[in-house]
Amino acid sequence: MYRKKLMRACLTGLMVVTVATANVAPVFAAEAPAGTETTTSKTSVVKAQFVDAAGTVVAGGDYFVDADGDGVFNVSELPVPEGYKAETVGDFSTKDYADTALQVTVDKIAKASVVKAQFVDAAGTVVAGGDYFVDADGDGVFNVSELPVPEGYKAETVGDFSTKDYADTALQVTVDKIAKASVVKAQFVDAAGTVVAGGDYFVDADGDGVFNVSELPVPEGYKAETVGDFFTKDYADTALQVTVDKIAKASIINVQFMDGNKVVAGGDYFVDADGDGIFNLSELPVPEGYELSLAGDQFVKDYVGKTTQLKVKAVKAATMKVVYKDQTTQEVVGEETLTGSRQDADGNYVFDAAVDFNIPFGYQLAVDYPVETLKAGETKTTECLVTARETVLHITFETQDGEVVGTKTVSTTSQGADGECWTFMLGTDFDLPEGYKLAEGVDQITNIQIPFGSTGGFTMIVEKEDKSSIVKAQFVDEAGVVLAGGDYFVDADGDGIFNVNELTEWLPEGYKPMVLGDFFVADYKDCPLQIKVEKIAKESIVKIQFVDAETDEVVAGGDYFVDADGDGIFNHTEVLEWVPEGYELQEFGDFQVEFYKETPLQLSVTKIAEEPENPDPEDPNKPEKPEDTGKEDTNKKDDKKEDTKKEDKKKTSPKTGDETSAATAALPVGVSLAAILAVLVKKFK
Secondary structure (H helix, E strand, C coil): CHHHHHHHHHHCCCCCCCCCCCCCCCCCCCCCCCCCCCCCCCCEEEEEEEECCCCCEEEEEEEEECCCCCCEEEHHHCCCCCCEEECCCCEEEHHHHCCCCEEEEEEECCCCEEEEEEEECCCCCEEEEEEEEECCCCCCEEEHHHCCCCCCEEECCCCEEEHHHHCCCCEEEEEEECCCCEEEEEEEECCCCCEEEEEEEEECCCCCCEEEHHHCCCCCCEEECCCCEEEHHHHCCCCEEEEEEECCCCEEEEEEEEECCEEEEEEEEEECCCCCCEEEHHHCCCCCCEEECCCCEEEHHHCCCCEEEEEEEECCCCEEEEEEEECCCCCEEEEEEEECCCECCCCCEEECHHHHCCCCCCEEECCCCCCEEECCCCEEEEEEEEEECCEEEEEEEECCCCCEEEEEEEEECCCCCCCCEEEEEECCCECCCCCEEECCCCCCCCEEEEECCCEEEEEEEEEECCCCEEEEEEEECCCCCEEEEEEEEECCCCCCEEEHHHHHHHCCCCEEECCCCEEEHHHHCCCCEEEEEEECCCCEEEEEEEEECCCCCEEEEEEEEECCCCCCEEEHHHHHHHCCCCEEECCCCEEEHHHHCCCCEEEEEEECCCCCCCCCCCCCCCCCCHHHCCCCCCCCCCHHHHHHHHHHHHHHCCCCCCHHHHHHHHHHHHHHHHHHHHHHHHHHC
């Protein structure tokens, strides 16, 4: 570890002085004079300004940072003004901002409010509604544009509103369907086959793929003879041929309707629409309750330029009594008497259920009734079957992030008076989606009122129910040492079973689990689950070549795993096992991984000298072994002591090359340091 620290220091440009402990005596700094108090402060002072998006300085000054004294500080060390959050992030050098202020961009922390709103179409139907977050800047005012208009609609209501006015009362926002018109081709052709107009036209505003001829702009002075519905897709490329006819120029005559000597009505009337000079008296609007004494065709010229009096006689209109019955219960829910107001060409009074009947509130026709005609003065009673119109509520369940997690439609056929409402209640008429509860911190309505016979929408804000349990767990290494442990939340779905994966976020840093699978919550409420873990390997691969120091020949090499702790540095000892057989390493020390990922590190090796099988004794007159003479060898040093000295020498020597040369090189440096320190000691004295 010490070797690696030395290497790191060298690589980062710090000056390191190596002293051979075997040759240089320790040198100590002189003590401070008595009574002198010494303190070490590593913090620095920098200047900073907090600036909002508009460039306004909201705060600033001098601030203490860089507690560890490494010359670098992070924006998070600065005190951001209350109510703001920093947008600028990262590290900066203290020296750069000792005199110049660092500009830190800040933004106001959103202070949104919740308001109630309902989106209502032109018919008064509530198409959506609920509680919505608005007013992000917290000034108490919000704009309609902040509300989420239902898909397919656009807001007709615009402007700003106060949040407090709609905290409990819903803002009614009028919406209109977004037009989905298509373009079709059409040609307007007269009876002679002449195209009098044509082109591309917008039709089908409701986007259902069908359009009516009435949606096309008939040329001025013409009327369409072609009628009906057509598919837009059939005329996207091919023109629809619309037959048209010229509009006749009708004439105006002045008529008075006389009941005896009394004028009951009169005025100017358009007649003779086809312009042939002849009109029928039936073209005139006879006053209600009367009929003409004269009938038939007349010449226009006989009426133009003067007032003509036409005799009429009073007639008794037809009446129809309508009894409304509930089709299901056969209960009479209403009745009315209608007096005929419209007549056909024969003078009979026309009664149309879809037009003339006033259906009781909350009901609708159960069947389609044909048009009935009654003669003047005739009276008839008819029974009209109706069914209760449903009151419908569409509910959308959303999270506070806007995610739709469920929908529900509920309805009732219960009836009430005009202006009254039916209340749909949570827990009675509908329930929240399984696994969810009402979101905390959000004011919500759980009893929703919808006018009888109407359809409405409502949004409820929900959040997941927390069904998790607490279990005990310990993370144990292969040696059985507990590295971490405690009580942990697991089993979010509440089924009584949890997986080891649910505990991975609490694994000790640098470790991975060796145990996998599911476990019962009940088994580990009091007794901890022992989870075996192992270190995550951080080793790297480097390229190395072993070079014969004498021949310069590469005798071995390849890619090798080193740096198990992942700090980017490896030592020669990590490659000893790969030194070629019969060789010994001649280079020692630490090396940086990144330098040798692509380019091989060349390490010098030398052959190990072979000992002779039968060596000649150095002095034939002396015994080879001390014990041969029965005397102790006083010339031989204690092997154990010698080994200890060598080991001590290795510990204090630099690990980057030959030990002897390192000690020799360090000696003058050590002596120089001793001399410098001696001068300092004198100075303090």
